Amino acid sequence: xxxxxxxxxxxxxxxxRIPITTVIIPLVxxxxxxxxxxxxxxxxxxxxxxxxxxxxxxxxxxxxxLMASMLGSATAAVSTAVEIQTGFFDxxxxxxxxxxxxxxxRRFADATRLAVFAIILALxxxxxxxxxxxxxxxxxVAAALAALWGLAYGGLALAACVRTGSAELAxxxxxLFFPILFMSTAxxxxxxxxxxxxxxxxxxxxxxxxxxxRVALIQGRVDGGTxxxxxxxxxxxxxxxxxxxxxxGQWLGRx
Amino acid sequence: MIAAxxxxxxxxxxxxxxxxxxxxxxEGEIVGVVGxxxxxxxxxxxxxxxxxxxxxxxxxxCGHDLSDAGSIRPCIGVALQxxxxxxxxxGHEHFxxxxxxxxxxRDAAACREARLVERFGLSDHVxxxxxxxxxxxxxxxxxxLALLHEPKALIFDEPTVGLDPRARRQxxxxxxxxxxxxxPVLLSTQYLxxxxxxxxxxxxxxxxxxxxxxxPADLRAAVGGLAFRVTVGDTVDDVASRxxxxxxxxxxxxxxxxxxxxxxxxxxxxxxxxxMLRRVDAEIREYRLVTPDLDDVFIHFTGERSESEPGQRxxxxxxxxxxxxxxxxx
Numbered sequence: 001x002x003x004x005x006x007x008x009x010x011x012x013x014x015x016x017r018i019p020i021t022t023v024i025i026p027l028v029x030x031x032x033x034x035x036x037x038x039x040x041x042x043x044x045x046x047x048x049x050x051x052x053x054x055x056x057x058x059x060x061x062x063x064x065x066l067m068a069s070m071l072g073s074a075t076a077a078v079s080t081a082v083e084i085q086t087g088f089f090d091x092x093x094x095x096x097x098x099x100x101x102x103x104x105x106r107r108f109a110d111a112t113r114l115a116v117f118a119i120i121l122a123l124x125x126x127x128x129x130x131x132x133x134x135x136x137x138x139x140x141v142a143a144a145l146a147a148l149w150g151l152a153y154g155g156l157a158l159a160a161c162v163r164t165g166s167a168e169l170a171x172x173x174x175x176l177f178f179p180i181l182f183m184s185t186a187x188x189x190x191x192x193x194x195x196x197x198x199x200x201x202x203x204x205x206x207x208x209x210x211x212x213x214r215v216a217l218i219q220g221r222v223d224g225g226t227x228x229x230x231x232x233x234x235x236x237x238x239x240x241x242x243x244x245x246x247x248x249g250q251w252l253g254r255x
Numbered sequence: 256m257i258a259a260x261x262x263x264x265x266x267x268x269x270x271x272x273x274x275x276x277x278x279x280x281x282e283g284e285i286v287g288v289v290g291x292x293x294x295x296x297x298x299x300x301x302x303x304x305x306x307x308x309x310x311x312x313x314x315x316x317c318g319h320d321l322s323d324a325g326s327i328r329p330c331i332g333v334a335l336q337x338x339x340x341x342x343x344x345x346g347h348e349h350f351x352x353x354x355x356x357x358x359x360x361r362d363a364a365a366c367r368e369a370r371l372v373e374r375f376g377l378s379d380h381v382x383x384x385x386x387x388x389x390x391x392x393x394x395x396x397x398x399x400l401a402l403l404h405e406p407k408a409l410i411f412d413e414p415t416v417g418l419d420p421r422a423r424r425q426x427x428x429x430x431x432x433x434x435x436x437x438x439p440v441l442l443s444t445q446y447l448x449x450x451x452x453x454x455x456x457x458x459x460x461x462x463x464x465x466x467x468x469x470x471p472a473d474l475r476a477a478v479g480g481l482a483f484r485v486t487v488g489d490t491v492d493d494v495a496s497r498x499x500x501x502x503x504x505x506x507x508x509x510x511x512x513x514x515x516x517x518x519x520x521x522x523x524x525x526x527x528x529x530x531m532l533r534r535v536d537a538e539i540r541e542y543r544l545v546t547p548d549l550d551d552v553f554i555h556f557t558g559e560r561s562e563s564e565p566g567q568r569x570x571x572x573x574x575x576x577x578x579x580x581x582x583x584x585x
Contacts, residue, residue, distance in 0.1 A: 002355055002358075003355040003356060003358075006351060006352055006355040007352070007355070010341075010344065010348065010352060013343075013344075013348075014341075014343050014344075017343050017384075018343065083341070086337060086338075086339060086340065086341065086342070087335055087336075087337025087338060087339030087340075088339045088340060088341050089339075090301075090304075090306050090335055090337070090339055091333075091335075091339035091340075091353075091356075091400075092356060093305070093306055094304045094305055094306060094328060094331070094333045094335075095328055095353075095356035095357055096325065096328045096329045096356070096357060096358060097355070097356045097357070097358070251267075252307075253307060253308065
C-alpha cells in the first residue's frame, strides 16, 4: 500500500514537472472546442433534435470533457514506455514490489488529473454560458465519469506501450478519440446522426457517458438508465483493455 | 550463493542468446563474467536478476529457485547495464522510491541513504533531478540504490562503465568490503584489468556459451607461453597488414602502439618474430617478453570467431580450470 502511495505521489509530481505534455496539450483542443467551436456552431441548436432554447456550449461541454479525458489518458502509457526504455521498469521488476504498483499508481494519477480537467472544462463552459443547476452533483458526476472513462480507455495505450516499449505508439493511438466521439451523441443528438451511424452511437459508451454528464450538469440530476449504461460501457472497455495489459505483461515476462 | 546450470535463452524471434551457461558464485567471492559485446553476459545476469525467465536450465539465488522470483528479489541488489533511473526524479526521490519498493522502513532508509550518498559522492547532486546528472553520477546513484536494502547477494552488469578512475577505485573498494562481509558478487565487465584486480573467478562468455573459466591466474596460464610485445616505429596497423601475409603462426593483435605476438610451444624463439619484422621492414623500437594478461586471455578465447551459428560451437573446445587448480578440457 505504501509503495502504491509513493508511486502515486511520484506520478503526480512528474505531471507537474512536464506540464506541457501532461496538462497543456490535452487541454488545448477541448478548450478550443468549448470557447470557439461552441460559438461558431451556436445556431445548430435551432435544428430540430436539440431541446428548444438550449445552448450548444451546454450540449458540447460533456464532449470536450470526454475529449480531454481521452487525450490525457495516455500519460501513464507514455511514462511506462519511457520506464521500459530507460531500464527503470526493470529496476522495479527486480524489486519485491514489482512494476504493478507503479503502473496502477500512474493510472490513478492520470485519473486524478482527468477529474481536474473535467472540473476545469465545466467551469470554462459555465463561463461561456452553460447553466449548472447543481454544482456539487454536476461536477462530481463529470469528474467521476471522466476519470473512470480515462482509466478504462487509457488501458489501450498502456497495453500497446508495455507490449512494444514505444512511447510513440501511445501518441499514434491518440487520434482514435475522433471516430469514437464523432460516432456518438457527444456532438449532436441521435436524430441528427445519419441513420447508419445511429446504430453505432447506440452501442458507443461515449454516448451514454456524455449524456449522463450533460444531465447531471445542466439538469442537476442523475438519470438512472443513462448512468447505468455509461457505467456498463466503461466496465466493458476497462475489462477489454485490462485483458490486453495482462497479456502484454505476460509477454514481457517471457521475452 | 548464486548457481546456474545449463541456462539457455532463446528470444522471441528465435535469437539464441545463451547456450547452456553454468556458473557459480560462492559466499565471499567476486565472480566476473567477461566477453565481447553481444556475447550473452547481460542476458545471463538479467535471468539471475529475475528480469526474465530462461528458456531452459535451472538456477538458485540465495537458496531460492529462479521460479520463486518473489523470494529471490528481496535478497539481491541489482544494477543492470541501463542505469534504470527516472530523469524527472531527484536522487533523493529515487532513494525514497527504492526504499518503498523493497519495504525498507523510513528511518532505516534515511540512515542508509545518508551513508550511501556520502560513500558514492552524491552529496552535491542528491536534490537535483537525475536528468541533470552526468553519466558517471547516474551510474554512482544506480549502484548506491542497489545497496539500499542491504542485499545478501549482488548482481552488477558492467557497473563501472562511465565512472571516473576515482569513483571506480571507490566502487571497487566497496565491492571488496562486501565480499569480505561474505556477500557473493556477480558482475560483468569489459575492463579486464578490473576483472583481474577484483575477481577470484572468471567466466569468459562468447556467442552465448562459456568458453573458458577459472581464476585470472589460471586463465592466463591456460593461454600458455608468453606474450612478445613489440613497439614499432611505423604505423602499427600498417606493420600488422605487412605481417599478415608473411607470418603463418597466428596474427598478432594490436595493443596501442604495440604488436602482441603469442609465444607458444610452436614459436619458442622470439628472435624468429624479430627476424620476420625486419624482413617486412618494420622499425623495431622496443620489445619485451611478458606473461599474458587478461587481454591475451580474452583474445585467445573469443578473438577468432567461427562463422558457425550460435549453438553450433563445439563444446569440447571449452577450457575449464577447476577451482582449486587443475585444468581439463571439457
